[in-house]
Amino acid sequence: MPPSFTRFSATVQPEGAFAVLAVARRLQAAGKDVIELEIGDSPFPSPESAIEAGIEAIRAGRTTYGPSVGLPEFRAAAAAYVNEEHGLAVSADNVVAGPGAKTFEQLFCEAFLEPGDGVLVFSPHFPTYPANIARRGARMVLSSLRASRAFRPDLDDVRRFLDEDASPKAIFLNSPHNPTGGVTTEEDLRGLAALIRGRDIAVFSDEPYDCMVWDGRHHSLVAQPGMLDQVVAAYTFSKSFSMSGWRLGYAVSNPDTVRVFDLLTNTALSCVPPFTQLAGAAALQRGRTERDGRMQEFHRKVMLLVAGLNDVEGVSCLTPGGTFYVFPSVAAICNREGITSHGLALYLLEGADDKLGVACLGGECFGAAGSGFLRLSCAQPDDRLKAAVSFLADAVTRRDRIASYLDTHPDFRLDTPYDVG
Numbered sequence: 278m279p280p281s282f283t284r285f286s287a288t289v290q291p292e293g294a295f296a297v298l299a300v301a302r303r304l305q306a307a308g309k310d311v312i313e314l315e316i317g318d319s320p321f322p323s324p325e326s327a328i329e330a331g332i333e334a335i336r337a338g339r340t341t342y343g344p345s346v347g348l349p350e351f352r353a354a355a356a357a358y359v360n361e362e363h364g365l366a367v368s369a370d371n372v373v374a375g376p377g378a379k380t381f382e383q384l385f386c387e388a389f390l391e392p393g394d395g396v397l398v399f400s401p402h403f404p405t406y407p408a409n410i411a412r413r414g415a416r417m418v419l420s421s422l423r424a425s426r427a428f429r430p431d432l433d434d435v436r437r438f439l440d441e442d443a444s445p446k447a448i449f450l451n452s453p454h455n456p457t458g459g460v461t462t463e464e465d466l467r468g469l470a471a472l473i474r475g476r477d478i479a480v481f482s483d484e485p486y487d488c489m490v491w492d493g494r495h496h497s498l499v500a501q502p503g504m505l506d507q508v509v510a511a512y513t514f515s516k517s518f519s520m521s522g523w524r525l526g527y528a529v530s531n532p533d534t535v536r537v538f539d540l541l542t543n544t545a546l547s548c549v550p551p552f553t554q555l556a557g558a559a560a561l562q563r564g565r566t567e568r569d570g571r572m573q574e575f576h577r578k579v580m581l582l583v584a585g586l587n588d589v590e591g592v593s594c595l596t597p598g599g600t601f602y603v604f605p606s607v608a609a610i611c612n613r614e615g616i617t618s619h620g621l622a623l624y625l626l627e628g629a630d631d632k633l634g635v636a637c638l639g640g641e642c643f644g645a646a647g648s649g650f651l652r653l654s655c656a657q658p659d660d661r662l663k664a665a666v667s668f669l670a671d672a673v674t675r676r677d678r679i680a681s682y683l684d685t686h687p688d689f690r691l692d693t694p695y696d697v698g
Contacts, residue, residue, distance in 0.1 A: 292642075304634060318515070319515070331523070339551040346536075356368050365500055372527050372535065373530075382449075382511075388479075390446060435472050436472060450482050451484075474504075479508070486516055489576075495599075585666035589666065591673065607650065612697065635672075
């Protein structure tokens with residue numbers, strides 16, 4: 278008989294975007310036209326400077342092992358970049374390379390969490406946080422993000438966590454926030470820093486959308502006085518530089534934490550491919566003009582999608598402060614039709630029409646606090662975004678098709694109405 282799997286492996290849930298992506302691709306292969314707004318990927322090409330640097334590095338033989346912590350030239354380029362872009366004062370000793378930003382969740386938990394420790398997570402939350410916290414046997418403590426506060430973190434919840442939790446040890450902070458588009462203000466960061474400064478509290482500051490702040494500029498907790506000693510700030514090339522397939526990111530923290538991450542990276546990943554790092558360094562140094570033009574395009578697309586959604590009866594959509602997502606409330610529609618928001622998302626993909634579908638995510642993919650919402654990416658041409666909004670507006674009026682979909686998918690029936698306040 279085959280060996281048994283762990284209890285942990287039975288609890289891990291897949292990232293919702295990739296699960297819906299698989300359904301969308303299956304339907305496309307069968308001939309259905311699907312407007313894909315589910316996945317957080319850039320539609321733009323990687324910067325030319327990165328492509329050329331990567332090819333040159335491969336031809337020059339930079340295809341062998343490198344230091345687990347990252348190439349010196351990559352670490353120096355990343356340090357210079359965050360100093361210029363985010364007002365930090367760090368050096369290469371404060372930087373560790375990784376295959377994207379997601380891996381740093383796991384390394385952070387391995388470095389700081391013991392079984393039973395409490396971790397404050399603002400929710401809705403990125404769907405891989407729970408699994409990485411659970412890997413260490415730690416406890417996730419949730420603080421709800423509310424539309425009435427523009428999805429900004431509630432510092433009163435932080436205070437309660439620090440004062441009342443049996444073993445408070447860490448906080449996960451994500452700004453600009455996926456899925457809501459909320460942005461933590463500099464005032465919020467000052468308040469958070471004051472609450473944790475000097476305490477045995479580590480913060481994972483997840484910042485993959487640092488270049489997608491639509492009003493003002495990005496602020497990082499690591500820039501607050503004393504926070505470099507308590508914070509790990511994680512960045513990726515996937516969003517800003519359209520390099521998701523290159524699998525490249527980096528984290529910034531104090532040298533002691535970087536040394537621990539170096540060791541943990543060595544035992545788990547060996548290293549990030551050198552040619553990928555050299556491509557990333559070129560993007561940081563010479564790809565910012567392309568980046569800025571694409572960020573303007575994303576902002577315009579976000580505004581187009583928000584305006585269209587707010588014209589749909591039963592939909593209410595805040596203008597996000599950042600990211601290339603919108604997070605509209607569809608609670609009124611769900612309550613009327615007796616369908617969960619995740620069910621509504623899959624109905625739009627599978628059941629609303631035989632020839633056309635829209636792929637998006639139900640808010641439940643990001644925890645219970647996302648119930649009653651949808652997340653839509655704007656990474657499609659304008660005409661496809663407009664078509665998706667028109668399709669949604671019509672699809673939610675096809676009550677017979679919704680009822681038929683629920684008959685075959687009873688798990689999506691809504692038992693308790695959502696709050697529409």
